[in-house]
Amino acid sequence: MDEIEFRRRVYANPQSPEQELLDAASDNPDYQKILDQAQELDTDVSNAVTAISVPADLQDKLLKIPASAGISGEELIQRESANSSYFHYYAAAATFLLAIGVTFSIVFNSGPSVQDIALGDNVLDHLYIDFEEINAFSRGEGNNFEIVNAANVSQILANAGTQFLSNDFMRSMPVRVAKPCEIIPAFQSAHLILQGSRGAVSVFVINNSPVSVEYRFRDDRFNGVVIPMGKGNMILVGEETENLDPYKDLFADNVEWVI
Numbered sequence: 001m002d003e004i005e006f007r008r009r010v011y012a013n014p015q016s017p018e019q020e021l022l023d024a025a026s027d028n029p030d031y032q033k034i035l036d037q038a039q040e041l042d043t044d045v046s047n048a049v050t051a052i053s054v055p056a057d058l059q060d061k062l063l064k065i066p067a068s069a070g071i072s073g074e075e076l077i078q079r080e081s082a083n084s085s086y087f088h089y090y091a092a093a094a095t096f097l098l099a100i101g102v103t104f105s106i107v108f109n110s111g112p113s114v115q116d117i118a119l120g121d122n123v124l125d126h127l128y129i130d131f132e133e134i135n136a137f138s139r140g141e142g143n144n145f146e147i148v149n150a151a152n153v154s155q156i157l158a159n160a161g162t163q164f165l166s167n168d169f170m171r172s173m174p175v176r177v178a179k180p181c182e183i184i185p186a187f188q189s190a191h192l193i194l195q196g197s198r199g200a201v202s203v204f205v206i207n208n209s210p211v212s213v214e215y216r217f218r219d220d221r222f223n224g225v226v227i228p229m230g231k232g233n234m235i236l237v238g239e240e241t242e243n244l245d246p247y248k249d250l251f252a253d254n255v256e257w258v259i
Contacts, residue, residue, distance in 0.1 A: 003216045006031055007111055014038040030216060112215040112226075120217035120226055122183050123204060123235050126191075127222060130202075133177060133193065137200030138239060142193075145176035153178045153192070160190040161207045161232065162257055169254040183235075184208055194247075198239040201247055205255065207232040231257040 001024055009021055017025075017035065025032040127134060136142065150170050156178045157163050164170050177193035181204070189206035210228035217224050224237035225244055234251060236244045 002218050003031070003034075004111070004117065007034060010035055010038045014042040111213065113212055116211040116213070116215065116226065117217070119184070119208075119211060119233065120215070120224060120235070123224060123226075123237060124217070124219055124222060126181060126183055127202065127237060130191070130193075134200045134202075137176075137193065137195060138198075142176055142195035142200060145193075147174045147176065148178045156180055156190045156192070157205065157255075158258070160188045160205050162190070162205045162255055165254045165256060169250070173250065196238050196242050196247075198242040200238070201242060201244070202235075202237045203247070203251055204235040204237070205229075205232060206235070207257070227252060229255070229257070 001020070006021065006024060010017055014035070021031075021035065025035045136144070150167055153170060153175050154163060159180050173194060175192045175194060177191070179191055181189050181191040183189045183204060183206050187206055187208040189204055192203040194201045194203070210230065210233055211226050212228070214225065214227050217226065218240065221240055222237050223240050223242065223244065224235060225248060227234045227236070227248060229252065234255060236247050236251070238244050238247075
């Protein structure tokens with residue numbers, strides 16, 4: 001289950017998530033954080049609605065409403081005066097709509113945009129172009145590729161407007177494949193491949209507009225993360241069970257833009 005599907009299903013019923021969602025959250029700290037935040041926000045909204053106090057001057061304001069469609073504000077009050085809960089309903093409904101608006105603004109705008117998601121899809125498409133190399137790594141043959149020398153790695157990164165901060169980092173993370181690639185037309189990008197614990201770990205840098213928020217993506221085979229970095233994006237992709245977090249932290253701290 002990818003992050004977008006997880007968010008959609010959690011937001012539909014945050015207080016009573018399906019067991020599949022609970023299992024996904026227990027296996028993924030990022031998903032657990034999304035679930036916790038959704039439940040906390042849902043509780044805050046519920047508390048806000050139930051804690052409504054009707055303004056003392058609400059009835060006076062309604063009486064001043066000009067006559068419209070054959071009914072005046074005074075007639076409206078007279079019709080509903082027998083049931084004072086109407087005013088509580090009116091105030092609660094208004095507050096609830098406001099709360100819902102805030103919820104959508106905070107929760108739904110916190111996720112990646114459609115354009116952001118398209119970048120992850122483009123990366124997955126590109127991986128299947130390099131399928132033979134990726135498959136060699138998954139068969140445990142990645143170490144058969146010679147380590148790319150520092151000068152060639154630096155040149156490939158420079159073409160995409162980036163560089164490593166030090167040669168020591170490059171030696172600690174031996175790159176087995178380094179080449180320019182095209183993820184999005186008109187933007188320069190570089191593709192580095194390392195031997196991970198489950199197969200190939202691909203590191204992409206691309207000098208397009210940074211995504212609005214870091215997010216994870218996956219398909220039936222791969223999992224990845226898109227990380228906004230100043231003047232562009234870094235994308236890491238590995239096999240489905242590959243833990244990308246160590247690579248994310250290391251590369252985020254040791255790659256800089258030079259454009």
